[in-house]
Amino acid sequence: MKVARFYAPGDIRLEDVAEPRAGAGELKLRVRNCSTCGTDVKISRSGHPNMSPPQVMGHEIAGEVVEVGAGVDGWAPGDRVQVIAAIPDGTCPDCRAGRPTVCPNQLSMGYQFPGGFAEYLIVPREVLRVDGVTRIPEHVSFAEASVTEPLACVLNGQELARVGVGDTVVVVGSGPIGCLHVRLARARGAARIILIDVNAERLRRAADLVAPDLAVAADSADPVQAVLDATDGRGADVVITAAASPQAQQDGVRMLARGGRLSLFGGLAKDAPMITIDANLVHYRELTIVGVNGSSPEQNRRALDLIATGAVPVADLITHTLPLNRLHDALDIVARGEAIKVTIEP
Ligand SMILES: [Zn+2]
Structure with missing residues (x-):
């Protein structure tokens, strides 16, 4: 064979x-x-x-x-x-x-x-x-x-970041994982979804498919300012970085509303895993930063169910x-x- x-x-x-x-x-x-x-x-x-x-x-x-x-x-x-x-x-x-x-x-x-x-x-x-x-x-x-398998990982990420009804969710990175995040956040009842990518062409292609409420091309606009402008200065409830980008992780902290959650979904290159964040933002705003590592067999079954029921096409x-x-x-x-x-x- x-x-x-x-x-x-x-x-x-x-x-x-x-x-x-x-x-x-x-x-x-x-x-x-x-x-x-x-x-x-x-x-x-x-x-x-x-x-x-x-x-x-x-x-x-x-x-x-x-x-x-x-x-x-x-x-x-x-x-x-x-x-x-x-x-x-x-x-x-x-x-x-x-x-x-x-x-x-x-x-x-x-x-x-x-x-x-x-x-x-x-x-x-x-x-x-x-x-x-x-x-x-x-x-x-x-x-x-x-x-199913990538969707199960996305499900694990959104469960750990507690994506729920009424949330404003920012997804950074419009590859397949970013697209699945947009679709799943919608299925979980997010009120507003903002998709960000540094590659305007890839962003346009993804946005055509998964229809975020707002698409921000980070090569021509400051993504942090764009999120704050879109939320009356409040920031997002959840930011998910689906990109191997230290900058996206650092920006993510600055995009969050009070009580917000940052999901470091995409890992960084193993020779450059350090980032710099304002710890006082995390402290005073009661932010949560969560990691995510794959998915469980049980999440895998639920991910296939989400596909089968049409909740996440x-x-x-x-x-x-x-x-x-x-x-x-x-x-x-x-x-x-x-x-x-x-x-x-x-
Ligand atoms: Zn074990």
Whole structure:
């Protein structure tokens, strides 16, 4: 079968390898869609500390069960399923305290386990043990289901930042994650959504699709002033930075209303993770700054439900569909910011 394997930064190879067999406690899937994201581009360029090369990449996985290993109940060949990316161990103190997204023993599909840029993949017992496989409803396509994983991360971010009814929400970054944030904030009852990007062309394309109440091109306007002007000087209840930008994080603090919450959704480059903020703004205005690390299996199930019920439509966010042998092109398209979502059909 064909796979795309990461060997080293800049070295991803399309290879023919033997088809895997489902061992005890495992499922074998025919991968139907595995979507790409900014993390795949980051891995292809700089690698990742959790990556054990050579490794099949791809973690936004939807497919069809073709083989059920011994001892696995509840699944049968032909079942359409979606698979989690981040795998908590389910047993450590953090997992038992209800924080599986910060499980220190977390493993990931496409990092420690072969991922979805392949014709077939094995769902390891570690995934099944934490209920990491979800049935895809009949009317949801494999491509839509592959967007479940990023949406689950967005859901985790908005739960931690307590996005709710009546909020003014600022989303900085209009890539696929920013678009999902706009759609989910709307579904959660946000009253007003402001989308900001430094790239005016990308912002226009995203705004055409997800229709924020206001779009601010940060290359030509001061985004902090634009948010204050749009809120009668009050600021936003929630700011979400869906961009690897220290400036966006620093600006985010200054955009917040009293009692506001800043979600540092996008991480920063690992060699430049420091920012400078006015701590007295945080102090006197009772601001909250929250991080976010992936999503839980339970959030993953709810994310697929949000897609299935139409609360968060994703079909129109999938702008490019490419075969596995064009993965390099797909990653280039993602890197250039020309697409919203690029999905691979192996
Ligand atoms: Zn754990």
